[in-house]
Structures are given as C-alpha cells and as structure tokens.
Amino acid sequence: MRVGYLGPRGTFSEEASLRYFEGQDVDYHMYPSILDVLDAVQEQEIDFGVVPIENSIEGSVTMTLDGLSKDPDLFIVAEVVLPIEQNLLANVGTLVSDIREIWSHPQALAQCRDFIRGLGARGKAWDSTASAAAEVAASGRKDVGAIGNSWAAKKFGLVILQSNLQDASENHTRFVVVRREEKALSDADKSMLLVTLNEERAGALVHVLNVFAALNLNLTRLESRPTRKKLGTYQFFIDVEAGWQHDHLQKAISVIGTFGHQVRVLGSYRKSKKI
Numbered sequence: 001m002r003v004g005y006l007g008p009r010g011t012f013s014e015e016a017s018l019r020y021f022e023g024q025d026v027d028y029h030m031y032p033s034i035l036d037v038l039d040a041v042q043e044q045e046i047d048f049g050v051v052p053i054e055n056s057i058e059g060s061v062t063m064t065l066d067g068l069s070k071d072p073d074l075f076i077v078a079e080v081v082l083p084i085e086q087n088l089l090a091n092v093g094t095l096v097s098d099i100r101e102i103w104s105h106p107q108a109l110a111q112c113r114d115f116i117r118g119l120g121a122r123g124k125a126w127d128s129t130a131s132a133a134a135e136v137a138a139s140g141r142k143d144v145g146a147i148g149n150s151w152a153a154k155k156f157g158l159v160i161l162q163s164n165l166q167d168a169s170e171n172h173t174r175f176v177v178v179r180r181e182e183k184a185l186s187d188a189d190k191s192m193l194l195v196t197l198n199e200e201r202a203g204a205l206v207h208v209l210n211v212f213a214a215l216n217l218n219l220t221r222l223e224s225r226p227t228r229k230k231l232g233t234y235q236f237f238i239d240v241e242a243g244w245q246h247d248h249l250q251k252a253i254s255v256i257g258t259f260g261h262q263v264r265v266l267g268s269y270r271k272s273k274k275i
C-alpha cells in the first residue's frame with residue numbers, strides 16, 4: 001500500500017501517518033505541499049494521502065478544504081487526531097534573545113503567534129515545520145529559529161530552546177486519510193458533507209440545519225469557505241455524527257437536495273479517539 005504525506009521527514013503529518021498505518025505494510029511517499037499530496041491521490045500515484053484539516057488553536061487548514069472541494073474523486077475514509085507540541089528549535093549556541101526570525105509552516109506560526117510576538121521576532125513561512133527546521137540547520141545562522149516537533153530537532157541536529165510553547169496548552173490537529181473514489185464503510189459513525197446553497201435568501205442555511213435537527217443528527221462542525229464566484233457567497237463544510245449509510249443521513253441528503261441545494265459527501269469514517 002502506498003501512502004503519501006507532507007514531507008520532508010520530521011513533519012507532524014509524518015507522525016500522523018506512521019501512527020495511523022502502524023503495523024501495516026506501507027511504502028511511504030513525501031510531497032512538498034498538501035495540494036501535491038491530494039494530486040498524487042487523484043493521479044493514483046499513492047493509494048492514501050494523509051493531510052491536516054483542522055487545529056484546535058488556529059482552526060481550519062484551508063488548503064486542505066479547498067483541495068477537497070475542488071476534486072470530486074477524493075473521499076475521506078478515516079480521521080486521526082494528534083496532540084501537537086510545538087518547540088523552538090535552533091542551531092547549537094543560539095541564544096533565545098538573539099533570535100530575530102522564526103521559520104515554520106503557517107499553521108505552526110499561527111499556533112505560536114503570541115510567543116513569536118513576545119520574542120519580538122518575525123515569522124517566516126515554509127512549506128512544512130520540518131522543511132523550516134532543515135533550512136535553519138543548513139543556514140547555520142544563530143539569529144533564526146524554527147518551530148516544530150522534537151523529532152525534527154533530532155533529525156536536523158538542532159537543539160530545543162523551549163518546548164510546548166504554543167499559545168494554548170490544549171493543541172490537537174485533526175488529519176484525514178483520503179483515497180480516490182467513494183467507499184461505504186459499514187462501521188462509519190461520522191461523515192463530512194459539502195453543502196452549496198442554490199440561492200441567497202433569508203433563512204436558506206437555517207432550513208438546511210433544521211433538516212439535521214429534525215432527524216436528530218448531531219453536527220460537530222460547520223465551516224464556511226468562499227465559493228470563489230462572488231464576494232459574500234459561501235460553501236459549507238458540515239461534519240455529522242452519522243455514517244453516510246445511516247437512514248437519517250440519507251434522508252437529510254435527499255431532503256436538502258429537494259430544496260435545490262447541492263450536497264456532496266466528502267467522506268464517511270469512524271470517529272477518531274484522541275491519541
């Protein structure tokens with residue numbers, strides 16, 4: 001089985017992938033961006049892609065949401081929730097007081113915004129936390145630091161100057177495992193839907209939400225993203241606590257369809273237990 005994730009070695013995506021596929025015979029592939037992982041799934045270069053979708057401090061990983069919504073063949077078959085501990089990594093001999101720039105993935109920079117401001121440093125975005133750590137090591141500079149996990153520190157010969165420094169102690173990222181083509185899992189107890197309203201009128205979203213409420217379907221997340229067609233128009237990502245095959249969810253999808261709205265099932269899977 002071929003599995004892809006955001007590289008290089010030492011990313012949180014790698015940790016999520018190794019944990020999820022532990023004990024299975026896997027050939028791992030790394031990609032320079034989340035969109036490249038999704039493209040590789042679409043092009044069947046890999047069987048599964050593991051991508052971050054949501055963080056408890058910073059919220060949605062919009063690149064993932066937009067990538068999923070653009071490609072009708074992608075389907076989520078699992079989720080993994082990983083605890084995220086962010087650390088300040090630097091070359092040996094670096095003093096925290098000398099650091100002027102912090103390099104990392106935008107999600108990690110955002111999780112540590114207060115910390116970076118507190119240092120009086122500037123954030124600089126890289127494709128992943130591990131690529132930022134690799135660049136800090138390659139630069140040999142003592143006025144820059146990276147934010148990432150302790151495994152990246154070891155891998156690139158950096159020291160940890162401060163650990164667990166994100167702006168809230170509770171920090172988890174939810175990853176999803178994506179494959180090409182739908183798969184109905186009989187034991188699924190959660191689904192992700194993408195709802196596009198057919199008109200902008202007062203109460204349109206409330207009508208959709210009322211369908212779920214009337215059928216006793218619990219929603220655990222509602223996220224809007226722009227349709228990219230007109231300012232102020234949105235698509236809605238909705239997480240529902242029911243498998244796609246569940247009678248009530250099937251009914252909800254068909255009723256919402258009769259209102260003229262579009263519903264796409266982005267995935268159906270078992271709810272993750274926190275690792």
Ligand SMILES: O=C(O)C(=O)C[C@]1(C(=O)O)C=C[C@@H](O)C=C1
Pocket residue numbers: 006010011012013014052055061084105107108127128129130173
């Ligand atoms: O850069 C990494 O290490 C990643 O795996 C990406 C990513 C993300 O995009 O959310 C994964 C988990 C953390 O929230 C920070 C960064």
